[in-house]
Amino acid sequence: MSEVEFEPQHPRLFIPNCLSLQECRELEFIHKSCCTVGYRPNVFSTTLSHLIATNSSHFIIPFVPIRERLKEKLEEFFKCEYELFIEFTGLISWSKGASIGWHSDDNRPYLKQRHFSAVCYLNTYGNDFSGGLFHFQDGEPASIMPKAGDVVMYTADEHNIHSVDEITEGERLTLALWFSRDGSHDEDIKLISLLSQHLLHGSMADTYLPLPASSNMYWFSQDQASDYQFGFNICWARLRVLGYEVYISQDSSCESDVSELLVKPVRLVRGDESLDLEFVNILHALQVVHFYCWKGSALQTKVSNIDTKLVKLTDIQREKISGLNSVLLNDDAFASRVFCGMTSNRNGCNCFDSTGVVAAVAAWEEYVSMLSKQTHLQLPYWKMHESIYNVQLAE
Numbered sequence: 001m002s003e004v005e006f007e008p009q010h011p012r013l014f015i016p017n018c019l020s021l022q023e024c025r026e027l028e029f030i031h032k033s034c035c036t037v038g039y040r041p042n043v044f045s046t047t048l049s050h051l052i053a054t055n056s057s058h059f060i061i062p063f064v065p066i067r068e069r070l071k072e073k074l075e076e077f078f079k080c081e082y083e084l085f086i087e088f089t090g091l092i093s094w095s096k097g098a099s100i101g102w103h104s105d106d107n108r109p110y111l112k113q114r115h116f117s118a119v120c121y122l123n124t125y126g127n128d129f130s131g132g133l134f135h136f137q138d139g140e141p142a143s144i145m146p147k148a149g150d151v152v153m154y155t156a157d158e159h160n161i162h163s164v165d166e167i168t169e170g171e172r173l174t175l176a177l178w179f180s181r182d183g184s185h186d187e188d189i190k191l192i193s194l195l196s197q198h199l200l201h202g203s204m205a206d207t208y209l210p211l212p213a214s215s216n217m218y219w220f221s222q223d224q225a226s227d228y229q230f231g232f233n234i235c236w237a238r239l240r241v242l243g244y245e246v247y248i249s250q251d252s253s254c255e256s257d258v259s260e261l262l263v264k265p266v267r268l269v270r271g272d273e274s275l276d277l278e279f280v281n282i283l284h285a286l287q288v289v290h291f292y293c294w295k296g297s298a299l300q301t302k303v304s305n306i307d308t309k310l311v312k313l314t315d316i317q318r319e320k321i322s323g324l325n326s327v328l329l330n331d332d333a334f335a336s337r338v339f340c341g342m343t344s345n346r347n348g349c350n351c352f353d354s355t356g357v358v359a360a361v362a363a364w365e366e367y368v369s370m371l372s373k374q375t376h377l378q379l380p381y382w383k384m385h386e387s388i389y390n391v392q393l394a395e
Protein backbone atom coordinates (compact mmCIF):
# COMPACT_ATOMS: atom_id res chain seq x y z
CA MET A 1 0.00 0.00 0.00
CA SER A 2 1.33 3.47 -0.78
CA GLU A 3 0.75 6.75 1.07
CA VAL A 4 -2.88 7.84 1.15
CA GLU A 5 -3.74 11.42 0.19
CA PHE A 6 -5.25 13.86 2.64
CA GLU A 7 -9.03 13.53 2.82
CA PRO A 8 -10.70 16.22 4.99
CA GLN A 9 -13.39 13.83 6.17
CA HIS A 10 -10.87 11.26 7.33
CA PRO A 11 -7.56 12.99 8.07
CA ARG A 12 -5.09 10.13 8.07
CA LEU A 13 -1.78 9.10 6.61
CA PHE A 14 -0.30 5.70 5.86
CA ILE A 15 3.50 5.61 5.49
CA PRO A 16 5.09 2.40 4.24
CA ASN A 17 8.61 1.60 5.51
CA CYS A 18 8.79 4.60 7.85
CA LEU A 19 10.92 2.62 10.31
CA SER A 20 13.82 0.44 9.21
CA LEU A 21 13.74 -3.27 10.03
CA GLN A 22 16.76 -2.68 12.25
CA GLU A 23 14.77 -0.13 14.27
CA CYS A 24 11.85 -2.56 14.54
CA ARG A 25 14.13 -5.35 15.79
CA GLU A 26 15.77 -3.08 18.36
CA LEU A 27 12.40 -1.99 19.77
CA GLU A 28 11.25 -5.62 19.79
CA PHE A 29 14.33 -6.48 21.86
CA ILE A 30 13.52 -3.69 24.32
CA HIS A 31 9.90 -4.72 24.67
CA LYS A 32 10.51 -8.43 25.08
CA SER A 33 13.12 -7.86 27.75
CA CYS A 34 11.45 -4.99 29.66
CA CYS A 35 7.66 -5.18 29.29
CA THR A 36 5.14 -5.17 32.07
CA VAL A 37 1.42 -5.94 32.24
CA GLY A 38 -0.67 -3.68 30.02
CA TYR A 39 -3.95 -1.89 30.40
CA ARG A 40 -6.20 -4.68 29.12
CA PRO A 41 -6.20 -8.49 29.19
CA ASN A 42 -3.55 -10.07 26.97
CA VAL A 43 -1.85 -6.72 26.42
CA PHE A 44 1.73 -5.91 27.58
CA SER A 45 3.39 -2.54 27.49
CA THR A 46 6.75 -0.83 27.85
CA THR A 47 6.40 2.85 28.66
CA LEU A 48 9.37 5.21 28.87
CA SER A 49 8.64 5.90 32.54
CA HIS A 50 8.72 2.15 33.22
CA LEU A 51 12.16 2.00 31.60
CA ILE A 52 13.35 4.79 33.89
CA ALA A 53 11.86 3.16 36.97
CA THR A 54 13.65 -0.14 36.27
CA ASN A 55 17.11 1.38 35.84
CA SER A 56 16.88 1.00 32.08
CA SER A 57 16.63 4.70 31.13
CA HIS A 58 19.27 4.18 28.46
CA PHE A 59 16.74 2.26 26.34
CA ILE A 60 15.03 5.61 25.67
CA ILE A 61 17.86 6.48 23.24
CA PRO A 62 16.65 4.26 20.33
CA PHE A 63 13.20 5.91 20.59
CA VAL A 64 14.53 9.45 20.21
CA PRO A 65 15.12 9.70 16.42
CA ILE A 66 11.92 7.75 15.73
CA ARG A 67 9.78 10.06 17.89
CA GLU A 68 11.32 13.05 16.15
CA ARG A 69 10.70 11.65 12.67
CA LEU A 70 7.07 10.82 13.45
CA LYS A 71 6.39 14.24 14.94
CA GLU A 72 7.89 15.99 11.91
CA LYS A 73 5.85 13.90 9.44
CA LEU A 74 2.71 14.47 11.42
CA GLU A 75 3.14 18.25 11.74
CA GLU A 76 3.90 18.51 8.04
CA PHE A 77 1.06 16.34 6.79
CA PHE A 78 -1.59 17.82 9.06
CA LYS A 79 -0.19 21.35 8.44
CA CYS A 80 0.06 22.11 12.15
CA GLU A 81 0.70 25.79 12.68
CA TYR A 82 2.01 25.25 16.19
CA GLU A 83 4.35 22.62 17.45
CA LEU A 84 2.83 19.41 18.80
CA PHE A 85 3.78 17.70 22.05
CA ILE A 86 4.17 13.98 22.55
CA GLU A 87 1.68 12.95 25.18
CA PHE A 88 2.55 9.23 25.35
CA THR A 89 5.08 6.83 23.88
CA GLY A 90 4.85 3.11 24.43
CA LEU A 91 5.61 -0.29 23.02
CA ILE A 92 2.49 -2.39 23.09
CA SER A 93 2.13 -6.09 22.39
CA TRP A 94 -1.11 -7.96 21.98
CA SER A 95 -1.28 -11.69 22.56
CA LYS A 96 -3.86 -14.27 21.59
CA GLY A 97 -7.32 -13.08 22.57
CA ALA A 98 -6.62 -9.32 22.55
CA SER A 99 -8.77 -7.08 20.34
CA ILE A 100 -10.44 -3.68 20.37
CA GLY A 101 -13.84 -2.69 18.98
CA TRP A 102 -14.81 0.56 17.16
CA HIS A 103 -13.47 3.60 18.99
CA SER A 104 -11.75 6.92 18.59
CA ASP A 105 -8.56 7.43 20.59
CA ASP A 106 -9.94 10.42 22.52
CA ASN A 107 -13.05 8.58 23.61
CA ARG A 108 -12.80 9.23 27.36
CA PRO A 109 -13.01 12.56 29.16
CA TYR A 110 -9.45 12.04 30.42
CA LEU A 111 -8.19 11.38 26.87
CA LYS A 112 -9.45 14.62 25.30
CA GLN A 113 -5.91 16.02 25.16
CA ARG A 114 -5.04 13.36 22.56
CA HIS A 115 -5.27 15.07 19.19
CA PHE A 116 -3.28 12.77 16.91
CA SER A 117 -2.28 9.10 17.00
CA ALA A 118 0.61 7.29 15.37
CA VAL A 119 0.85 3.52 15.30
CA CYS A 120 4.09 1.95 14.05
CA TYR A 121 3.97 -1.72 13.20
CA LEU A 122 7.04 -3.54 14.45
CA ASN A 123 6.20 -7.01 13.22
CA THR A 124 4.22 -8.58 10.43
CA TYR A 125 0.79 -10.11 9.97
CA GLY A 126 0.98 -13.73 8.81
CA ASN A 127 4.58 -14.01 9.83
CA ASP A 128 4.64 -13.11 13.53
CA PHE A 129 0.94 -13.28 14.38
CA SER A 130 -2.44 -13.97 12.85
CA GLY A 131 -5.63 -11.95 13.32
CA GLY A 132 -4.98 -8.35 14.40
CA LEU A 133 -5.99 -6.53 11.20
CA PHE A 134 -6.68 -2.81 11.68
CA HIS A 135 -9.89 -1.30 10.22
CA PHE A 136 -11.20 2.24 9.74
CA GLN A 137 -14.98 2.40 9.96
CA ASP A 138 -15.20 4.81 6.96
CA GLY A 139 -12.94 6.05 4.20
CA GLU A 140 -9.67 4.78 2.81
CA PRO A 141 -7.69 2.75 3.56
CA ALA A 142 -10.50 0.57 4.93
CA SER A 143 -8.07 -1.95 6.43
CA ILE A 144 -4.39 -2.23 7.23
CA MET A 145 -2.46 -5.45 7.31
CA PRO A 146 0.36 -4.72 9.77
CA LYS A 147 3.85 -5.00 8.29
CA ALA A 148 7.09 -4.25 10.14
CA GLY A 149 8.15 -0.65 9.48
CA ASP A 150 4.78 0.68 8.27
CA VAL A 151 3.09 3.53 10.14
CA VAL A 152 -0.44 4.88 10.27
CA MET A 153 -1.24 8.37 11.62
CA TYR A 154 -4.67 9.82 12.16
CA THR A 155 -6.59 12.39 14.15
CA ALA A 156 -7.70 10.95 17.48
CA ASP A 157 -11.30 12.20 17.08
CA GLU A 158 -14.54 10.82 15.63
CA HIS A 159 -13.27 11.24 12.03
CA ASN A 160 -11.14 8.18 12.51
CA ILE A 161 -13.16 5.50 14.25
CA HIS A 162 -11.17 2.28 14.09
CA SER A 163 -10.90 -1.26 15.45
CA VAL A 164 -8.45 -4.15 15.61
CA ASP A 165 -9.44 -7.80 15.08
CA GLU A 166 -8.70 -10.35 17.74
CA ILE A 167 -5.23 -11.88 17.72
CA THR A 168 -5.54 -15.59 17.07
CA GLU A 169 -1.89 -16.64 17.24
CA GLY A 170 1.51 -15.14 18.06
CA GLU A 171 2.28 -11.68 19.42
CA ARG A 172 1.47 -8.43 17.59
CA LEU A 173 3.86 -5.59 18.43
CA THR A 174 3.49 -1.84 17.88
CA LEU A 175 5.03 1.43 18.93
CA ALA A 176 2.14 3.77 19.76
CA LEU A 177 2.37 7.54 20.20
CA TRP A 178 -0.22 10.13 20.99
CA PHE A 179 0.29 13.82 20.30
CA SER A 180 -1.32 16.85 21.89
CA ARG A 181 -1.53 20.54 21.04
CA ASP A 182 -1.62 21.20 24.76
CA GLY A 183 1.85 21.64 26.26
CA SER A 184 0.64 20.80 29.75
CA HIS A 185 0.39 17.19 28.57
CA ASP A 186 3.94 17.07 27.27
CA GLU A 187 5.40 13.67 28.19
CA ASP A 188 8.97 14.94 27.80
CA ILE A 189 8.78 17.30 30.78
CA LYS A 190 7.70 14.48 33.09
CA LEU A 191 10.27 12.09 31.66
CA ILE A 192 13.13 14.59 32.00
CA SER A 193 12.22 15.19 35.62
CA LEU A 194 12.18 11.40 36.30
CA LEU A 195 15.45 10.96 34.44
CA SER A 196 17.09 13.74 36.44
CA GLN A 197 16.08 12.10 39.72
CA HIS A 198 17.20 8.64 38.62
CA LEU A 199 20.50 9.58 37.08
CA LEU A 200 21.50 11.99 39.82
CA HIS A 201 23.04 9.30 42.02
CA GLY A 202 25.19 6.42 40.95
CA SER A 203 28.12 6.34 38.64
CA MET A 204 27.81 5.60 34.94
CA ALA A 205 29.10 2.04 35.49
CA ASP A 206 26.32 0.84 37.75
CA THR A 207 23.40 2.64 36.13
CA TYR A 208 22.82 0.18 33.32
CA LEU A 209 22.08 -2.95 35.34
CA PRO A 210 18.30 -3.45 35.35
CA LEU A 211 16.38 -3.44 38.59
CA PRO A 212 12.97 -5.15 38.56
CA ALA A 213 9.90 -3.14 39.52
CA SER A 214 7.51 -4.48 42.13
CA SER A 215 6.54 -8.06 41.43
CA ASN A 216 2.89 -7.44 40.59
CA MET A 217 4.01 -5.45 37.53
CA TYR A 218 5.36 -8.72 36.17
CA TRP A 219 2.41 -10.82 37.18
CA PHE A 220 -0.03 -11.72 34.43
CA SER A 221 -3.36 -13.45 34.83
CA GLN A 222 -6.05 -13.47 32.25
CA ASP A 223 -8.68 -11.77 34.37
CA GLN A 224 -6.14 -9.09 35.38
CA ALA A 225 -6.69 -9.77 39.06
CA SER A 226 -3.23 -10.10 40.58
CA ASP A 227 -3.99 -13.65 41.45
CA TYR A 228 -0.78 -15.52 42.15
CA GLN A 229 -2.56 -18.84 41.79
CA PHE A 230 -3.82 -18.41 38.27
CA GLY A 231 -1.14 -16.40 36.56
CA PHE A 232 2.54 -16.32 35.81
CA ASN A 233 5.56 -14.12 36.16
CA ILE A 234 6.27 -12.43 32.81
CA CYS A 235 10.09 -12.56 33.04
CA TRP A 236 10.05 -16.20 34.03
CA ALA A 237 7.58 -17.06 31.23
CA ARG A 238 9.48 -15.11 28.55
CA LEU A 239 12.63 -17.09 29.33
CA ARG A 240 10.69 -20.33 29.45
CA VAL A 241 9.11 -19.96 26.00
CA LEU A 242 12.62 -19.51 24.58
CA GLY A 243 13.66 -22.79 26.17
CA TYR A 244 15.50 -21.35 29.21
CA GLU A 245 14.92 -21.56 32.93
CA VAL A 246 16.76 -19.88 35.77
CA TYR A 247 18.30 -21.25 38.89
CA ILE A 248 18.42 -19.11 42.01
CA SER A 249 21.19 -20.34 44.26
CA GLN A 250 20.77 -18.04 47.24
CA ASP A 251 18.33 -19.36 49.80
CA SER A 252 15.23 -19.31 47.68
CA SER A 253 12.26 -21.53 47.97
CA CYS A 254 8.74 -21.57 46.63
CA GLU A 255 7.66 -19.95 49.87
CA SER A 256 9.90 -16.91 49.37
CA ASP A 257 8.29 -13.64 48.52
CA VAL A 258 8.18 -13.20 44.72
CA SER A 259 9.57 -9.65 44.96
CA GLU A 260 12.58 -11.04 46.78
CA LEU A 261 13.14 -13.73 44.16
CA LEU A 262 13.18 -11.10 41.42
CA VAL A 263 16.20 -9.30 42.85
CA LYS A 264 18.35 -12.36 43.52
CA PRO A 265 21.28 -13.41 41.32
CA VAL A 266 20.35 -16.15 38.84
CA ARG A 267 22.03 -18.69 36.57
CA LEU A 268 20.67 -19.62 33.17
CA VAL A 269 19.56 -23.19 32.66
CA ARG A 270 18.72 -25.08 29.48
CA GLY A 271 17.73 -28.73 29.67
CA ASP A 272 19.87 -30.32 32.37
CA GLU A 273 22.76 -27.87 32.12
CA SER A 274 23.41 -24.50 33.71
CA LEU A 275 25.82 -21.81 32.60
CA ASP A 276 28.63 -21.18 35.06
CA LEU A 277 28.00 -17.44 35.18
CA GLU A 278 25.88 -15.32 37.47
CA PHE A 279 23.41 -12.64 36.31
CA VAL A 280 22.53 -9.90 38.79
CA ASN A 281 18.82 -10.71 38.60
CA ILE A 282 16.22 -12.28 36.32
CA LEU A 283 15.78 -9.06 34.27
CA HIS A 284 19.49 -9.01 33.52
CA ALA A 285 19.31 -12.64 32.33
CA LEU A 286 16.20 -11.87 30.26
CA GLN A 287 17.83 -8.85 28.58
CA VAL A 288 20.92 -10.84 27.66
CA VAL A 289 18.90 -13.77 26.29
CA HIS A 290 16.80 -11.43 24.14
CA PHE A 291 19.92 -9.60 23.04
CA TYR A 292 21.27 -13.00 21.96
CA CYS A 293 18.01 -13.63 20.01
CA TRP A 294 18.26 -10.17 18.41
CA LYS A 295 21.93 -10.31 17.38
CA GLY A 296 22.11 -14.07 16.76
CA SER A 297 24.84 -15.06 14.37
CA ALA A 298 26.45 -11.59 14.42
CA LEU A 299 27.80 -12.50 17.88
CA GLN A 300 29.63 -15.56 16.62
CA THR A 301 32.51 -13.52 15.28
CA LYS A 302 33.49 -12.32 18.73
CA VAL A 303 33.72 -15.58 20.59
CA SER A 304 37.18 -16.99 19.96
CA ASN A 305 38.64 -16.92 23.48
CA ILE A 306 35.69 -17.43 25.76
CA ASP A 307 35.97 -20.11 28.39
CA THR A 308 32.75 -20.49 30.32
CA LYS A 309 31.55 -23.89 31.29
CA LEU A 310 28.24 -25.63 31.22
CA VAL A 311 27.62 -27.53 34.43
CA LYS A 312 25.26 -30.48 34.88
CA LEU A 313 22.40 -29.75 37.24
CA THR A 314 22.23 -31.83 40.39
CA ASP A 315 18.97 -33.53 41.38
CA ILE A 316 18.56 -31.05 44.22
CA GLN A 317 18.94 -28.07 41.87
CA ARG A 318 16.46 -29.64 39.41
CA GLU A 319 13.96 -30.07 42.23
CA LYS A 320 14.39 -26.48 43.34
CA ILE A 321 13.77 -25.22 39.78
CA SER A 322 10.63 -27.36 39.52
CA GLY A 323 9.40 -25.87 42.77
CA LEU A 324 9.94 -22.32 41.52
CA ASN A 325 8.37 -23.23 38.18
CA SER A 326 5.22 -24.36 39.89
CA VAL A 327 4.96 -21.02 41.71
CA LEU A 328 6.13 -18.56 39.05
CA LEU A 329 4.78 -20.23 35.93
CA ASN A 330 2.07 -22.44 37.28
CA ASP A 331 0.61 -23.50 33.98
CA ASP A 332 3.20 -23.97 31.24
CA ALA A 333 0.57 -24.18 28.51
CA PHE A 334 -1.02 -20.86 29.55
CA ALA A 335 2.31 -19.03 29.38
CA SER A 336 3.03 -20.57 25.95
CA ARG A 337 -0.35 -19.50 24.64
CA VAL A 338 0.38 -15.92 25.64
CA PHE A 339 4.02 -15.60 24.55
CA CYS A 340 4.84 -18.21 21.93
CA GLY A 341 5.39 -17.07 18.37
CA MET A 342 3.58 -18.57 15.40
CA THR A 343 3.79 -22.37 15.38
CA SER A 344 5.38 -22.26 11.93
CA ASN A 345 8.30 -20.15 13.23
CA ARG A 346 9.19 -22.23 16.26
CA ASN A 347 12.71 -23.49 16.40
CA GLY A 348 13.01 -26.98 17.85
CA CYS A 349 16.71 -26.80 18.75
CA ASN A 350 17.32 -27.49 22.40
CA CYS A 351 21.08 -27.28 22.64
CA PHE A 352 22.66 -24.67 24.89
CA ASP A 353 24.80 -22.35 22.75
CA SER A 354 26.82 -21.33 25.77
CA THR A 355 29.52 -19.64 23.70
CA GLY A 356 26.91 -17.49 21.94
CA VAL A 357 25.17 -16.57 25.20
CA VAL A 358 28.47 -15.66 26.89
CA ALA A 359 29.37 -13.52 23.88
CA ALA A 360 25.95 -11.89 24.27
CA VAL A 361 26.72 -10.98 27.91
CA ALA A 362 29.72 -8.93 26.80
CA ALA A 363 28.05 -7.49 23.69
CA TRP A 364 24.95 -6.53 25.73
CA GLU A 365 27.19 -4.73 28.21
CA GLU A 366 28.95 -2.86 25.42
CA TYR A 367 25.60 -1.91 23.88
CA VAL A 368 23.91 -0.70 27.08
CA SER A 369 26.97 1.18 28.30
CA MET A 370 27.09 3.00 24.95
CA LEU A 371 23.39 3.92 25.34
CA SER A 372 23.95 4.91 28.95
CA LYS A 373 26.81 7.19 27.97
CA GLN A 374 24.56 8.78 25.35
CA THR A 375 21.84 9.36 27.93
CA HIS A 376 24.26 11.06 30.33
CA LEU A 377 25.63 13.25 27.57
CA GLN A 378 22.25 14.28 26.19
CA LEU A 379 20.31 14.80 29.41
CA PRO A 380 21.78 18.27 30.17
CA TYR A 381 20.57 19.48 26.73
CA TRP A 382 17.16 17.86 27.21
CA LYS A 383 16.85 19.64 30.56
CA MET A 384 17.87 22.94 29.06
CA HIS A 385 15.36 22.71 26.21
CA GLU A 386 12.68 20.81 28.19
CA SER A 387 12.52 18.43 25.27
CA ILE A 388 13.90 14.97 24.44
CA TYR A 389 15.61 15.32 21.09
CA ASN A 390 18.51 13.89 19.14
CA VAL A 391 21.37 16.13 20.29
CA GLN A 392 24.11 16.32 17.67
CA LEU A 393 27.24 16.03 19.76
CA ALA A 394 30.69 16.48 18.32
CA GLU A 395 32.86 13.33 18.58
Ligand SMILES: O=C(O)CCC(=O)C(=O)O
Nearest residue numbers: 100105119134162164174
Ligand atom coordinates in the same frame (compact mmCIF):
# COMPACT_ATOMS: atom_id res chain seq x y z
O1 LIG B 1 -2.51 -1.31 17.23
C1 LIG B 1 -3.28 -0.78 16.44
O2 LIG B 1 -3.30 -1.05 15.24
C2 LIG B 1 -4.25 0.25 16.97
C3 LIG B 1 -4.43 0.19 18.44
C4 LIG B 1 -5.51 1.10 18.94
O3 LIG B 1 -6.46 1.37 18.28
C5 LIG B 1 -5.40 1.72 20.26
O4 LIG B 1 -4.54 1.32 21.07
O5 LIG B 1 -6.17 2.65 20.55
Ligand SMILES: [Fe+2]
Nearest residue numbers: 103104105162
Ligand atom coordinates in the same frame (compact mmCIF):
# COMPACT_ATOMS: atom_id res chain seq x y z
FE1 LIG C 1 -7.19 3.24 18.89
